[in-house]
Amino acid sequence: MAEIAVASHPIDAVLRRDRLPHIWCPGCGIGAVMACYARAILESGIPLDKHICVSGIGCSARVPGYMNLDTYHTTHGRAIPFATGLKLVNPELQVTVFSGDGDLFAIGGNHFIHAARRNIDINVFCVNNFNYGMTGGQAGPTTPMGSFTTTTPYGNVEPPFNLAALAAACGAVFVARWTALHVRQAQEAMQRAMQKKGFAFVEIVAPCPVSFGKSNDIGEGVDEMWMYRKQCVVNDDADVTKIDVTMGKEAELVVGNFLDIERPAYMGYGKEVLGEA
Amino acid sequence: MTGNARVLTGQHFLMGDVACAEGGLAAGCDFFAGYPITPSTEIAERLSRRLPEVGGVFTQMEDEIASMAAIIGASMAGARAMTATSGPGFSLMMENIGLAVMMEAPCVVVDVQRGSPSTGLPTLAGQADVMQAKWGSHGDYEIVAYAPSSPQESFDLVIKAFNTADRYRIPVFVMADEVIGHTAERVTIPPADQIPRVQRKRPRYAPGDESFLPFRAEDEDLVPPMVHAGEGYRVNVDSLTHDEKGYPATFAEPHDRLVRRLAAKIRQNAHQIIEYEELLLDDAQVVVVAYGCTARSARRAVALARQEGIRAGLLRLITLWPFAGQKVWELSSQAAAFVVPELNLGQMITQVERFTSHPVVGVNHAGGAIMPPEPILDAIREVVM
Ligand SMILES: Cc1ncc(C[n+]2csc(CCOP(=O)(O)OP(=O)(O)O)c2C)c(N)n1
Ligand code: SF4
Ligand SMILES: [Mg+2]
Numbered sequence: 225m226a227e228i229a230v231a232s233h234p235i236d237a238v239l240r241r242d243r244l245p246h247i248w249c250p251g252c253g254i255g256a257v258m259a260c261y262a263r264a265i266l267e268s269g270i271p272l273d274k275h276i277c278v279s280g281i282g283c284s285a286r287v288p289g290y291m292n293l294d295t296y297h298t299t300h301g302r303a304i305p306f307a308t309g310l311k312l313v314n315p316e317l318q319v320t321v322f323s324g325d326g327d328l329f330a331i332g333g334n335h336f337i338h339a340a341r342r343n344i345d346i347n348v349f350c351v352n353n354f355n356y357g358m359t360g361g362q363a364g365p366t367t368p369m370g371s372f373t374t375t376t377p378y379g380n381v382e383p384p385f386n387l388a389a390l391a392a393a394c395g396a397v398f399v400a401r402w403t404a405l406h407v408r409q410a411q412e413a414m415q416r417a418m419q420k421k422g423f424a425f426v427e428i429v430a431p432c433p434v435s436f437g438k439s440n441d442i443g444e445g446v447d448e449m450w451m452y453r454k455q456c457v458v459n460d461d462a463d464v465t466k467i468d469v470t471m472g473k474e475a476e477l478v479v480g481n482f483l484d485i486e487r488p489a490y491m492g493y494g495k496e497v498l499g500e501a
Numbered sequence: 502m503t504g505n506a507r508v509l510t511g512q513h514f515l516m517g518d519v520a521c522a523e524g525g526l527a528a529g530c531d532f533f534a535g536y537p538i539t540p541s542t543e544i545a546e547r548l549s550r551r552l553p554e555v556g557g558v559f560t561q562m563e564d565e566i567a568s569m570a571a572i573i574g575a576s577m578a579g580a581r582a583m584t585a586t587s588g589p590g591f592s593l594m595m596e597n598i599g600l601a602v603m604m605e606a607p608c609v610v611v612d613v614q615r616g617s618p619s620t621g622l623p624t625l626a627g628q629a630d631v632m633q634a635k636w637g638s639h640g641d642y643e644i645v646a647y648a649p650s651s652p653q654e655s656f657d658l659v660i661k662a663f664n665t666a667d668r669y670r671i672p673v674f675v676m677a678d679e680v681i682g683h684t685a686e687r688v689t690i691p692p693a694d695q696i697p698r699v700q701r702k703r704p705r706y707a708p709g710d711e712s713f714l715p716f717r718a719e720d721e722d723l724v725p726p727m728v729h730a731g732e733g734y735r736v737n738v739d740s741l742t743h744d745e746k747g748y749p750a751t752f753a754e755p756h757d758r759l760v761r762r763l764a765a766k767i768r769q770n771a772h773q774i775i776e777y778e779e780l781l782l783d784d785a786q787v788v789v790v791a792y793g794c795t796a797r798s799a800r801r802a803v804a805l806a807r808q809e810g811i812r813a814g815l816l817r818l819i820t821l822w823p824f825a826g827q828k829v830w831e832l833s834s835q836a837a838a839f840v841v842p843e844l845n846l847g848q849m850i851t852q853v854e855r856f857t858s859h860p861v862v863g864v865n866h867a868g869g870a871i872m873p874p875e876p877i878l879d880a881i882r883e884v885v886m
Contacts, residue, residue, distance in 0.1 A: 240737075240748075243748060272735070273708075273731060273732070273733040273735070274731055276730050276731065278574070281740070288737070289737055289739070289748070289749060292735055293735055294728075294730045294731060294732075294734070294735055294736055294738075295735075295736075295737045295738070296574070296577065296604075296730075296737075296738045296739075297737070297738070297739045297740055297741060297749075298570065298573075298600060298740055299570070299596055299597055299599075299600050299740055302566060302567070302570040302596075302597060302600075304567075305534075305562060305563075305566070305567035305568075305570035305571045305574070306570040306571065306573060306574035307574060308534075308560070308562075308567075308570075308571050308574065309532065309534060309560075309570065309571030309572055309573065309574030309575035309576075309578070309580075309582065310574035310575060310577055310578045310730055311574075311578075312532065312558050312560060312571075312575065313531065313532055313558065313574075313575045313578035313579065313580040313582075314578040314579065314730060314731055316731065317578070317730060317731045334563055334564065334567075335563060335566075335567055335570075338562075338563040338567075491558075492558040492559060492560040493549060493552065493553050493558065493559040493560065494552070494553055494556070494557065494558040494559075495553050495554075495556055496553075497553050498553055498554065
């Protein structure tokens, strides 16, 4: 079989090539989302040396390890407060938290809501694959009702978070939801997040065929991509409170850039609070 | 009383908590993140007023987990960062204290101990977190913990804690207690140019130099140079076991190598870190080993014993960790017994016992008030009988 040899790739500059191949399973959506982030960085106009990527723990949280930036792989759920300290000390840095749904909204949920409330100037990019992929597919705070996971063998009876509504309610200045299929739109949303001064949140729905798709009659990664293609509805003006993600066979999956507002960003209590010029 | 200067040179009448805050400022602390908890809150309150005045940043976080994470992030961005708490918050910080160990993030944590376990005695003293300071986070690691026994020493030891943290790239604890935190005494703050300042070891390579391995300990002290966020080195800093490049290396061999180095950089330098005060030890038959507020009572008990003709002396621990075991062992050749008073049910006494075969008698109270000299004196009398 002929080898496919590619000498270079447009996003090479943003990747630690010596760390490839990555650890993700075949059909996993995280790689596609990482590529969106890489392109957003290249297009951001901000020097690579000023981009910082912080994550918690999980499959999605392995992304910073592959990015050729200053990267911090912290503890489960604590990427946001870590990033907060880093950003407050050096406000010139473009700080992105890249992590999973369980990391950011279960164990790290309290940090998320307070960071959004304060409007700390960071980006939070969340790969929502509806489960704890890394630990073998347990239910988490975004698992749709009725889903089968390794800890919901009888079907999930807990209602999940609507992450977009949560972020908006807590005070984020930018809220978007895309899928691993919408690579162009997701990239642009990430770029917009980087431009925003304040707490910017982008949810990217992505397949985890190994731990979620197969046990929930969705199938392989590519089948889930087809599902997005058929069921996604782009609506920037959607009422965020009414766009729960159910992953139902016929249900609409509403995506878009739902919120883009201005609000003073939190800088901590530094010399600015003294009111001197 | 505040002023705009970072170092408030002069004589002051300060409580221990405020002295901790001023010690941090004098040491060059740029960043404080914390969550209110008695009896440490005065440290946060003082710094919320003072840090903005001197160009630093104060932030109140949603809990102590976040506070600890924030100071590690701040440290990685180049700040001298600290937090302050008490037992319940110290418990919440434990996971990220392990993160600071693993990332080699210099930072300072003040624990103003109160009666415990759980919510315990919010407003009253205890000394029962001293073992937690050593062992509280999972895994094998070494830390440095100081125990001030006056407001002056609170000031001095917070400065020392910052220097030790930067010297060895570790989290350093200042294990105060409610009595010391809330006692007001004279504190002398020296001129700014007399405050010792250890600088972090920084890379000798330029950004982009392929031969630079950010987690390689090039020097005998086993401490790798520290890169700060945004300098262009593009370093991966990981909570996972990592190799010298900083890349995850989750195998037995690199794990053993990393964990051993992290412990060894403290163990092999322990003689430079350990500190204690010796009082009347030259001819002592009975050695009282004490720290924090209890050392104040022990000092009195030793004086009273001397009046009775008992050759008692005091070994006052300034570093709890690493423990001054060598000193205890040396004293064993001359003394016949040790007395270890603590506001807990017997924690540091286990360390004393490891380094002597003579009788070691604990004087213990679970906490709630400073221990009076009398029970310590009774124990001294008892062991010489
Ligand atoms: C304190 C703590 N508890 C539990 C774990 C185990 N753990 C590792 S990753 C993970 C879940 C990650 O889920 P998510 O954030 O959704 O990431 P994914 O793997 O799905 O991308 C858990 C529970 C841990 N590392 N630390
Ligand atoms: S377990 Fe799921 S999320 Fe993790 S790498 Fe595999 S497919 Fe991706
Ligand atoms: Mg997940």
